[in-house]
Amino acid sequence: MPAWKALPAAVRDAHQALVDVGNWSNGDVVRLSLGVSRPYLVTNPAHVQEVLHERAAIYPRGDDTALWRSVRKLVGDGILAEGESWVASRRILAPLFRPARLNAMIEPMASAVAAAVDELHGAASAGTPIDVGRELSKIVCSAIMRVFFADRITVSDALQIMAAQEMIVNAMAPRLLAPVVPWWIPMPGDRRFAAAVKSIDDILLPVLRQAQRQPGDGDDVLSALVRARTDDGRGLSEKQMRDDLVSMVAVTTETSYVVLTWLWPVLANNPDVATRLYDEIEQVVGGGQVRSHHLAELTYTKMVLEELLRLYPAGWIVPRRAAAADILGGVRIEKGTTIILSPYATQRMTAWWGPTAEVFDPERFAPGREDAGGRHRYAHYPFGAGMHRCLGEHLFNLEASLIVATLLSRFRFTLTDASIPATRVAASLRPARKVEMILKPLAHSPTR
Template sequence: MPVWKALPRAIRDAHQALVDAGNWSGGDVVRLGLGVSRPYLVTHPDHVQQVLQERAAIYPRGDDTALWRSVRKLVGDGILAEGETWAASRKTLAPMFRPTRIAALVDTMAAAIAEAVDHLDEAAATGTPIDVGTELSRIVCSAAMRVFLADRVSVNDALRIMAAQETIVTAMAPRLLAPFMPWWVPMPGDRRFHAAVQTIDDILLPVLRESLRHPGDGDDVLSTLARARTPDARALSEKQMRDDLVSMVAVTTETSYVALTWLWPVLANNPAVAKQLYEEIEQVVGTGPVRAEHLPQLTYTTMVLEELLRLFPSGWIVPRRAAAADVLGGVRIDKGSTIILSPYATQRMAAFWGPTADVFDPERFAPGRAAAEGRHRYAHYPFGIGMHRCLGEHLFNLEALLIVATLLSRFRFAMADPSIPPTRVAASLRPGRRVEMTLAPVGRPVAL
């Protein structure tokens, strides 16, 4: 795609530009003319599978790609790194995300979420508008801090961390749009980025050092890291623990609240979906509280969340760097080339989702539908695939169900602005404006 066609679209709307390029190529590998940068866009599920799974060794994350350079400046070397460091961190932390462990903590999560949602009663009673992103941040933090950090980090401090993460992922935007720019060249957002990283360290390092003095025998993140050992039986360094801890806080909070922020305007624009969602939650949960045994019965709610992640995947762009020459989809890839994969693009392309690909339709994820349609397994990969598949996938699936069921068993809502927000260029898929709504207890009309 020549620069005169690709660059103006990317400047105007970077997210839609990837969808347009994918549709234009029909899923073929396409080189995007973006001026100095000329990455290859990979959208076909076959090619996604090859890059992220079958030939993953050829396509590492690459510290010199704009996204991973920025991420490494936040999280350092750990679960988001590569090679032996990544493998060691994954081995230490992966057991915390096993489905059996997460499932055993559902009622604990549900209680934390219910307590956090209680704080919305006053706003609902008075008809005071709420900022959806802010409130979801608080709800997600309440659950994550209890389940993963054993309340060693207060909810208020966790909210400060999430505010810093918000600064970080948005401050990265100039470098995402100018990936060729070296880090030693100052760019807008750099100062905010470094200040936010320092804020996170100022909160977490004292907690980390306290856990080293009193590690405990629990299975929370800090106790697990304090007991962990390197392959040669040494304790982890403070830096290694810090890097893994920062990564874990991001993994357990970021996707949930960012993805769920999109849900409410989507439901406002799809009243038939909202009605069916209300009916299922009322039938299964009633007036609450939500419990573990309710979750398997929330079939339609699960379908809604799957469709939400299809259209609004938090991780919208996945860059890779070719460590060796390769041929992908008949296209020669030179060593050192930048590869861009985008769940946002693949999951919105007509070639894989039909002519209504941009329509919100939870029935796409009805049981048996994907197999009946012959849908490619990797036409939908909001959590990635292969060895770097997100550890937090199962956590999100349960936590999101709990949050949505808890909120909609207690409240109805009306949006201050019912339109779907534009997207904002950042490390994760964020709305381009604040999302605000008014709540009312179930059974009472919502004040518009």
């Protein structure tokens, strides 16, 4: 892709530029000329499988890629790292995300979500617009911090952490757009990034130290970290516990509220989808609280969420660095070369999703149709793939279903701006403007 074509397009709309290049190349591995940076873009699902699964050892995350350098400055070594520290953290934390354990938490999560949604009735009754992202973050925090961290982290503190995370993902944008700039050269956003990391530590480290003094016998994240032992029987260092705790707070909050922020403009622009979604929730849930047994019956809700993840994956870019020379898709990849994978691009390409690839169509994920037409399993990978597949995938599915079903069993909504927002460059896929809506309580909507 010549520089005169790739660079201006990336500056105008980095997300759409990746889709356009993928469609232009028909999924071939293609080198992007972005000024002094010349990464390879990988969009073919078969090549994605090779990079993230079959030959993952050749394509580690690479601490010198712009995204992972920034991530490591936030989360350090642990579940989002590589090598031995990742193995140790995965062994400790993976049991906390097992479906059986999470399924047992559905009822308390549902109660927490219901209580948080109750707080929206005041704004709804007054007809006051709400900031969707901000209110979703409150709902997510209410569910996750109460259930997953055993109330050791208050909702108020969690909201401060999420505000700091928001600052971090935005402050990373200049580094993502200029990936070859060394870290010792100051960039816009660096000071905000450092201040946000410090504010997270100022909240979490005292909580961690208190848990060390009073570990308890619960199976929450903090208790698991404090009780964990290395292979030689030693407890974890404060740094490793801190790194895993920061990672887990990010994993359990970020994806849910970021992805769900896109849902409301999508529904406003797809009234047939919205009507069918409302009808299912009305039939299954009615006017009461969402319960664990309801989730299995919310088939169309799950289809909507899968399609939302397809078009608006929170993790829109996945960089890798070749640790050895390789041949990928017939292209020679030299050692040290940057590889860019993009779920956002692959999941919108006509080669894998047909001429309506950018149309919101939940029927793609109807039971029995997920692999229609022999679609490659890696044509849809919003939670990554291979050994680094996100631990929080099942948690998102439960939490998102609870939030959507609870909100839409109580309210209808009108957006202050019904257009689909543009995207903006950040560490996760964010709308370029606030999404605001006015809620209207349903007749059977409970108030407390």
